[in-house]
Amino acid sequence: MKITFLGAAGTVTGSSYLLECCGTKFMLDCGLFQGNSEMEKRNFRTPSYDPKDLDFILITHAHIDHTGLLPRLVQKGFSGPIYASEPTLDLMEIMLLDSAHIQEMEAEWANRKTKRTGGKMVNPLYTSIDAESTLSLIRPVTYEKTFEPVQGVRVTYRDAGHILGSAFIRIEYEEDGKTLSMLFSGDLGRPDQLIVNNPSIAKTPDYLFLESTYGNRDHKDESNSLDELANAIDYAYSHGEKVVIPAFAVERSQQIIYTLHLLASQGRLPADMPVYLDSPMAIRATEVFKKHPGYADKAMQDLIAKGENPFDLPNLRYTLSTEDSKAINETPGAAVVISASGMCNAGRIKHHLRHNLWRPGAAVVFVGYQAMGTLGRKLVGGSGMVRIFGEEVAVAAKIFTIGGFSGHAGQKEILDWVSHFKDTRMKVFLVHGEPKAQRVLSGLLKEKFDLAVHIADYLEEVVLEPDAIIESTQHPELARPGVDWGFLLKDSGGLYEELIRRVERVKGRSWEEQVDFRDRLLEVNRLMVALISEM
C-alpha cells in the first residue's frame, strides 16, 4: 500500500490521501485548502496523478476542507463513485454548490480587475456545473455496513461524532497474503457534544491516520459554554449592541441555535433581542439536520419526541437575501448575529465585523478553530487593528472565545479514544494539525502508549509495509528551485558528513527510531528552508 499525503499534513485544511494497492488507486477525502493565499494556491496545482485513473473516492464528512476539491477532480476527468453517508450527501449538495458559486465570483472579480490593469484572465477553480456533476456521483453508505468498492478492498464507516453523518473509515486489504487494515479518523468528535453521538470505538488497525487539531490542548466543558455564551449576550445587550458569532454553516450554526434554544427555555435569552441566522447555507443545512433526526443523539431525539424543535427560537429570523442581511446593521439595538464563514476569511461575516468591531460594547464570539493566516485568528490573537475589504478597522468590541463548542476532540479526548487500541504494533500517522499541536501529541502517544508515530508531510509518499522500515520520499515539487545548497556542504565544517554517517547508522534501527530520527531531520529541514528563504 502506498499513501500520498495530498493535504492536511502539517496543517488543518485540504484533507486528502491518495491510496494505491492491490491494483487499485483511490482517494480518501478531497478537501479544499483554506487560510492564506500561499495555502490556497495549492488548490490550483496540477495533480501528480491522473484523476481519470482513480477508481473511487471515500468521504469522511461534508466539511469543505474534506470535500471542497471534488468538483476540481471531476472537472479533470474523475467519473467513479464517491461514497458518503446520507446526511453527508445532503450537506455536500449545499456546500459544493455554494463553494462553486464562491469560486465563480472570485474569478469574475479577479478578471474584472485584470481587464482594468491588463494581464492574464483566470478560470474559476471549478464551476457550478462541475459541482452538479460531482453530486451525481455520490453513493450513500450506511454506518457499520462493510462494502467492497473494488474486489479485495473492504470499507466500513462508523460514527465519528464530529458533525451530522461524519464517519471514521476502516479499510481492509490483502497484501502478500496478509490482511491489513488502515483507519482514518477523519475529524474526530468529542463526547457529550450537542446534536451528534459520541465517537464510536474502533477495532485496532495496523495503521492509524489520526487527526491532531487539538493535540496540544483541552477544551472547557460544554456547561461552561452555555454560561459563556450567556455572558457575551448580557455584555452586548446591556450596551445595546450586537453579538456577532462567526460560525461554520454546518453543525456549528445549528449547535449555537440549539444552545440559544436551551438558554431561552431557561429564561436567559432577552425576549426583545432578535437572533439572526444570516447565512443562506446555514439555513439550508438546518433543513438537512431536521431531515435526519435518526443521526442525532438521544438528548436531541428526546427533545423532538417531546414536541420541541431544538432549531427554533421565539426571536429567530432567517435572512436569505443580501438586502435582509444589510438591514441587520442598519437597525440599531441589541441582536445576536450568527453568520459565516467560521474563520472570517469570506462571506457575510466580514460585513458584520466591519460594522461592529469598532463599536465599544459589541461582542464577537469565536466558537470554532481559527486557522493560521485567517482574520479570525488575528482577532483571537488580540489584534487591535485589522484590515477588512481594504480598510483598517479598530477592534473595540469585546472578543470572547468559547472552546467548548469545538467539534474536534481535545487532547485528552484524542488520547482516550486511542487508549481503546490495545496493540502497540499499530503505527500512527498524525494528520490534520499544525506542527506545534502534532509535536506535543506525538510525544504523548509515544510516552503513554509506546506507539510509533510519524508526522505526515505535505506531498509525502509512504509505502506501508507491515513490520518493515517506513519508506518515505519527499515529492520533487517540494524541492525549492533557486536555493543553492552547495554552501552547506562547503562550509559545514564536517557537520554534513557527520549527518550522512548518522543517517546511515539509523537505517538499520527499529521503525520507531527511524521515524523519530526522520521527524527531527524534517524539522531541521523546515527550519533551514525558512531561514534560507529569509536570506
Ligand SMILES: [Zn+2]
Ligand atoms: Zn470537519
Ligand SMILES: [Zn+2]
Ligand atoms: Zn477537518
